[in-house]
Amino acid sequence: MRVAVTAQGTTLESAVDQRFGRCRYFIVFDTNTGAAEAHDNTINLNAAQGAGIQTASNISQAGAEAVVTGHVGPNAFRALSAAGIGVYTGVSGRVSEALSALADGRLTPAESADSEAHGGF
């Protein structure tokens, strides 16, 4: 399956970006092939509002079925859930570590947003 991890850099050794909507990059990792691709999310970093929703949309279009990140607000959570994308929050460290944790079944899917509304900001 394809997993998206929000990241501060473009490699698997980059730190997990704690913010979902305004993450600098997200890395889509294919657990079957081991291939990874980094997507630049600067446009949403700089968005006036609705960054979380837009990031969710981009991640969905990149074919991700799960997202691993720090915090997700209610708008983004709603968008991801509508797309049937599993959400794993509260994760930090390196992208590679996050992916291992997911693969080993050490992460629990979030049942709701873990961050208060940001009013779109």
Added chain:
Amino acid sequence: MVSELVVISGKGGTGKTSVVASFAALAERAVLADCDVDAADLHLILNPTVVHREDFSGGKSATIITDRCTACGICREVCRFDAVFHDGPGNEFVDTTYRIDSVACEGCGVCAWFCPSRAIDFSPAVNGEWYISETRHGPMVHARLGVAEENSGKLVTTVRREAKRVAEEENRRMVIIDGSPGIGCPVIASITGATAVLVVTEPTLSGLHDLDRVVDLASHFGIPTSICINKSDINPEMTKRIRERARERKIEALGEIPYDPEVTRAQIAGVSVVEHGGGPASTAIRDLWHSVAKNLPEPSGLIQLQTKG
């Protein structure tokens, strides 16, 4: 991780900026952020030297390309913000073309979408600028929004983002943010995701009323909040009421600053209260700073991977 302390007030004029200027002098290794982008005053005390300047575009704005307008009026029909007027100059086709009032235009783009003659230019407008500066108390990020311009919320977000980045790059522990009055967009953008909010209030009925609303806002966004009471001795009974209200709302009152003419004298001299000299306000602000710094929660962000079970 970098902490973000936001100083807001609800009601304007309670002394936010004066308090922030003194905090800047007292804090070790902080970055200052002036997020009161509509009426920024912090620079009057901190005297920043700009080292980096960037244009800010709050959104898009629609303008009629006069030469292509056929005066069909569809733009006016679709505009829900009363921003379109039939009083533009004429062109070779029509005597009077349409005109969009830039102050009323909200940048929704609907007119441009439906214009059959592609006679509307809808593009990003530069409506402000932001700066990274050096001050005697550390780096400062600040901004100016053009008068009557939109999207102060986005500019506030930009200032905060840059201040946090500077703090991370320079290994500084905290960002101290001077917020705006009210409870609207710029305030929301100042407080979301911040580590803590300090409300500077005053012992007046208006102050009490506005305190409730701004505390509602901070709790709506889940940000730990505390208060301080400025000019506390002008109405001791009211100060007591404010403390009671704070207790009812489970919010800590971290300090009181008495009325002190030194505050205005310091402002006139262009320095913060604690730099200007002694006096009851200066002492009280120092005490307040110590309480605030001690009470600052750990910035959010876990330091280990979440584990199951």
Added chain:
Amino acid sequence: MVVAVASGKGGTGKTTVAVNLARVIAQNGDPVRYLDCDVEEPNGHIFLQPRIETTQPVNVMVPVLDPTKCNACGLCRDICEYGAIALMGRKLLIFPNLCRSCGGCVRVCPTGALPEGHRPVGVIETGSVDGIGFVHGRMNIGEAMAPTIIRRVKDHILPEGVSIIDAPPGTSCPVIQSVRGADFVLLVTEPTPFGLHDLTLAVEMLKELKLPFGVIVNRAGSGDDRVNTYCRDEGVEIIAEIPDDRRVAEAYSRGLLAVDAVPGYAEVFDELRSSILERCESQKPIGGTAGRA
């Protein structure tokens, strides 16, 4: 006649001037209505203590999805400048808290899948007290639609008599919305560096809006004279100076009107009343009222 009371800086005394002015106009026997346009933090009611007669919600339009008609074409998402519509696969999501009610999505939808709904963003209350009409708007916590609510407050401007608009502080959109169309704007400032700086921003705003204005220096004597120098150099008229007076601050802190609670202030504000009305009268072009937008 519409007189707006504004200020670059918060806390200079807008509401003090606005409510006390309303009081002396009413005492003089003229019809007057006070309109509090600081919908984020309305305070006028604290001093005027009106009897509230009507309460109405302010609703704004938001699109509602009719999923039976949606074909997931995405045009609504494409036209929305605010990111309030997302298309996740074939599922359309509307985010009402980001919607600015521009109506673009409703108009562009080819299948009529977005009928118009509405949601509340605030409330308007009207009332009166002692010959003063009263209106204020109060924005709901967490909303950002102040200009819309302000527009509704201003629907209550009197066709005859004096309407006093109490504007929010600053020079942003809500302030513009509040002062637009006024016959005269009173800019309240204080004689301090912050007061002066924010005054210059407010003056710039009013010049851009082409509104006639004058300055009231409140708490005169409490700072320095830079504001006076600025006004003189820029040809800005100082309509009045209200001296710094601890009694006024105390009355204010208790929610009392200075004209009632502090001796001498009824005269101060009555003089202000006649200066302003005279100023407004002298601006009217023959046979009409000056620029009302």
